Amino acid sequence: MDVLKEILVTIKAYETIIIHRHQRPDPDAIGSQVGLAEILRKSYPEKQIYQAGGPVEGLEFLATMDEVSDDLYKEALVIVTDTANSPRISDERYKMGKQLIKIDHHPNDDPYGDLIWVNTEASSCSEIIVDFYHHNQAELQMSDEAARLLYAGIVGDTGRFLYPATTPHTLEVAAELMTYDFKTADLNRELEQIPMSVAKLAGYVYQNIEVDNNGAAKVILPQTLLDEYGIVDSETAAIVSLPGVIDEVLAWAIFVQQPEGYYRVRLRSKGPVINELAKKHHGGGHPLASGANAKNKAEVDVIYSEIQELCERFIK
Incomplete structure (x- = not known):
């Protein structure tokens, strides 16, 4: 049995399903988590489907989280979306479920879960x-709300279809989702808008960015x-992508x-692979988009010097 069928069989076996995502969520974290929840609610109205996690941090226009009591986890299936590493899962109670499924598009460096479906080729x-x-369309139903959330997640993680992970399949999926009943223009505007304080920070970024001769920026x-x-x-x-529009910038850290x-x-x-660098500093992610931590x-300074080395090697 292929993993997509196995995941569906597992979902059908549980009356209670609790879906988690990563801390500090972005549109794809919320979109995949609650989009899946909405598909399951539409397909299996008799089941108890919950979305769990901490604050959605400014993405309330997409969705909010449910209040989930500890006792609900005892006989529950837990699904985690868009989270490469288990320490990043929002709400540690994901461990309390009876069975765990991981669905993700990041490199599978932390293969947690009883069932794992990772597709690093997806946008x-x-x-x-x-x-x-x-894959399971004979049994699952898409809803307008699920389509809205999933479209938002795709738009968010592709940088409005500008990033290299965008494929013809990505555009086909987005086009299909747009046929459902939600206002894409309004949603795109909500995803794009920033408060004046962030607009001023954007000005600070452009005025204070440091770029070396090989395009390494910080x-x-x-x-x-702040x-x-x-x-x-x-x-x-909202300001992470800004250095990318500068011709002279090849790779950067904020x-x-x-x-x-x-x-x-x-x-x-824009080219040098940075996720291995991120792993060295308590992080990880995609080859061209990652996150890490610096204790001081x-x-x-060490991380920036490593970015400089990557850019220099890439150019040569």
């Missing part, structure tokens, strides 16, 4: 959920700056200092 986990629906956002602008860490996601003092590192690249300014 997003939301695209994978649509593929799961297609921006450091100290906590004092406090001055009235910005929390989750809002900095170092976001946290209240505890360490730095969250957002890594992006010294590690910030």
